[in-house]
Amino acid sequence: MGKSMMLEINGLSCGYGKRVILRGVSFVIKPGEFMGIIGPNGSGKTTLLRAITGLLRPFEGTISLEGRETHEMARRELAQKVAVVTQLPEATPPFSVEEFVLMGRVPHWGRFQLLETAKDVEKAERAMALTGIEYARDCRMGELSGGEQQLAFVARALAQKPRLLLLDEPTAHLDIGHQGQIMDLLRQLNKEQSLTIAVVLHDLALASLYCQRLILLHQGRLRKIGPPKRVLTKEMVEEVYQTTVSVMKAPETGSPIILPFGGKGS
């Protein structure tokens, strides 16, 4: 399929040390797609992201970005094309928000470059404006709330000007307002800048409402891939998550909404 695919994964097996987590995973992400990655705890979602970013070396299989195998690309080159928002780190970065967002420009710097250019500052400012965090630019990262910190991480990833944006549970630990803010922002970036996005989500409702296609992982294998309507069926979710659920339809879009079966006395 070559050049036309943003990301192409073929027969990927991957893990830590000798422990195999992912087995034989294959799928493609087209340019401009908004892809969600879902699955139970321990199903290999984060491992999949780490394999794509090159942090983990595949045991088998290939990962190509825009037609080129990622392990043949230099670290810096890959970082110019793929930006990652990881789950919030335990240590708070010792920087101000602006300094932190500017670090997203580092992959684009020359080998001996020590200072940012006016262009870097401009790109960082635009990223902060897009995420609506510019009012806190001079605050230290440690002074921000969890939601604001998450926005700063997204801003840094945007300042990186990636072709592909990967996010690992960007809405974890956030209230419903901030969840909506982050997901709306991602949808806006996807629509207006045709940024390709792959996001790991635990929240099946958000996955269903925002993602164009979903990848459902189960015990390290790709169980199902397709639009939310086809992936989030009662049978599929009950089988993979080992629980009883009921499926409703979202009032406006008709997207499937999964509810845990908390029904009385049945």
Place this chain on the structure above:
Amino acid sequence: MAPHSKSLWWGWIFFLGVLLVVVCLFSLGVGAVHIPLQKVLVLLTRGRGTPEYTILFAVRLPRILLGLAVGGGLAIAGVMLQGMFRNPLVEPYTLGISGGAALGVALNIVAGNAARLGLFSLPISGFLGAIGIISLVYLLGTRGGTVKLSRLLLIGVMVSFIASSLIMLIMAMTRTEDLQGIIFWIMGSLQEPNAALIGAILCISLSGLIVALMLSVNLNALSLGEEEAFHLGVRVERLKKVLFLLAAFITGCCVSVTGIIGFVGLVVPHTMRLLVGGDHRIVIPTSYLAGAIFLILCDTLARVVMAPVELPVGVITGLVGGGIFIYILSSKGSSF
């Protein structure tokens, strides 16, 4: 970063640079023989042959240059290690480098080689001891080509304990004259008669500063965490190795010439972080300058406080450094 904070950076560098010059001139003037400032300036340009000229150039200036090289070198080694380990308690000596150097020197003194090999014997044995320990810590701390930071740190601390136990063992079994030599060396001093050695340390320390500056952007990324740095395009494994070996080499060179001068590598980086922020691009140069200022000042105090008796400079660095740091921490302190 906004332009205003960049000019703040230059302001800090300018301020510390001026302070360094002032401290150097002050240190040239005071001592057992007091030479007033105007006279220092005159003597510096044309005073060849006078006894004061000899004091300035043969006694005080070498100490100042050594203080600059060692103070600056230990300070940036501390910055690099604290940034890499993301642990505020790590300093150049935590990883066993000083213990290794002291062990090398102690063995040398006990074996009686010092007399036979002459002037360079102690620095060389100290350097070999430091290099030996660095290699040991590095080999034990790496697994399958990757550096495990927590492992490296624990091994460094343990090796450090083993080295100091061995030194105590040697001291317990040694003659009184040798004992004095070992203790004198361990306490550290900027007294070094050999100009070539001072020149070499100065070159190493300044080159270390330049390399550290080149690494400062990547060190910033690493201070976000290894995975984050990786996502920003940093070759993390290589960076960790380079940082560790650079910091260890600078420390080993400094320690082998001056003995163990504690506290500079711990207190100076922390103080500068409190004052200028966490960005290593400014923390490294300001720490170098501040480390140089601090050590030269402490050495001057050590020379004059109880003149003509000279106090061990390590005592002064501990007392003054600890005091200054606690003061700054309690007046700025909320970020810690």
